[in-house]
Amino acid sequence: MHRLPLSLILMKPCLQMVVGPPPGMLACAWLGANVLLSALPVCGQDFMVGLSQERQESSDIRLIDSELDLRWRTTKREITVMAAVADLDVNYAPNPLDFLGVSRKLDETRTSEQITWREGLDQRWRWNFSAGGSDGFTDYRSLWLDEYYRQIFSTVRGYVPAKPDGKNVSIGGTYEYLPQSGMINWSLGYQVDGISPSYDKIIMGPLVRGRSRYQTWRLGLGSEHVLSPRLRFKEDFTALQTTARAWRYAYKAEALWAITDAWATHLDLEASREAEFHSVAASLALERDWSAKWFAGVQVRAYRDNGQVIDPSLISGAAPPIDSLQAQLTLRYSGSNVTWRVGIGPYLTRYAALTPGTIWFSSLYRDRNWCSVQAAWTLRI
Amino acid sequence: MAASDAHPLEKTAAWGAGGGRLGGRAGRVIARLMLGLSPALATVACTAVPPAQQQVVSKPNMIFDDTNAFAFSSRLLPQSEPGTATTGSSPGGGCTACR
Helix, strand or coil: CCCCCHHHHHHHHHHHHHHCCCHHHHHHHHHHHHHHHHCCCCCCCCEEEEEEEEEEECCCEEEEEEEEEEEEECCCEEEEEEEEEEEEEEEECCCCCCCCCCCEEEEEEEEEEEEEEEECCCCCEEEEEEEEEEECCCCHHHHHHHHHHHHHHCCCCCCCCCCCEEEEEEEEEEEEEECCCEEEEEEEEEEEEECCCCEEECCCCCEEECCCEEEEEEEEEEEEEEEECCEEEEEEEEEEEECCCCCEEEEEEEEEEECCCCEEEEEEEEEEEECCEEEEEEEEEEEEEECCCEEEEEEEEEEEECCCCCCCCCCCCCCCCEEEEEEEEEEEEECCCEEEEEEEEEEEEEECCCCCCCHHHCCCCCCEEEEEEEEEEEEEC | CCCCCCCCCCCCCCCCCCCCHHHCHHHHHHHHHHHHHHHHHHHHCCCCCCHHHCCHHHCHHHCCCCCHHHCCCCCCHHHCCHHHCCCCCCCCCCCHHHC
């Protein structure tokens, strides 16, 4: 029996409201609703409703991620339920040398749900528990590769259509060793992912199906400090162990620095390593605010890695080295009850030259110019 | 956090040429910088800033908030960037805004 995901039940009415009316009417309704809601008296703010959507669109791929958050908070605990729907639209095109490959439009939806429980918010020791699941392809690359293998091997005995899914659970704790100034936290997580596997076949031999189930253990350590009246700093270290893979280590440091009372910057540095794979990313945002209600800013982010290809001479769907650059203009409003944010800007991805082993994936790993749009809205009552 | 020797695929350095050298040499520099900064920051962080002096760092854009309206991260970037997929804290991780 087909199960209707919780995320679709919750999200469908909201999405229909957003995509139904014409843009002008939608904008007027949006402004009117925000003015009205901002005029409401400030209550206990025990409940929060959040809607957000993020889009990335290039000439052949469109990604839309919509999320609904419901949060209930008291002085002691906080419970958050998240439901998300992600659309992956991909114009699949095989390599021109692949004479048997067929161009096809792929349209897939992933649903996911997550519940998070934080306990002891009024204590120096706090605990959190989280669990969730997802159903569908996690990204456009796995969808593209699934179609690639399907077109080649779907008529061969032993091929099994992919049904990607995932489940996760985590527990963590936070200790506030300096009241409102310093805290350290840890988390331990476990997740199981079902993915679309790769296939291989030698002449006269059976079809070989790659691993389709992975388990991941995750340990996270982090801290956050108010270093001065104008500087807040946060860092996170993560270690992951995934089935049949080397340990992955990741580090992320973030700093929020108020240059003046009205101008603030956000600096973000990230690095990760897994065996021979390593990546770095840096982001800088500059923002100005007016009375701590309106915020306008610009953000620039760059990322680079050395690719996941282990042996360039072997045919592999692993990603080659990539550089990416994102720039975004943002506008935010933070009222007594309503908070919203919009952001728009280009996102450029550039891959290294393909090797004999990755030439068959030339239309997947090609340079793209994306348009990126983010919108989020939160109501506290 | 130190990175390993350069990968065989690392050929070019200019941005947009698709090279991976930043993940090698510059990556090692950034990693060492981070490692060097951490103990220093931890030492500085032993001194508490009184709440009365935290008006500026309590503004909405000066808090690490996990609600989407003030979050800095993107949910879609990890689809193109394999190294971004696992960084950051877990969904249940702590932050100042979670109080």
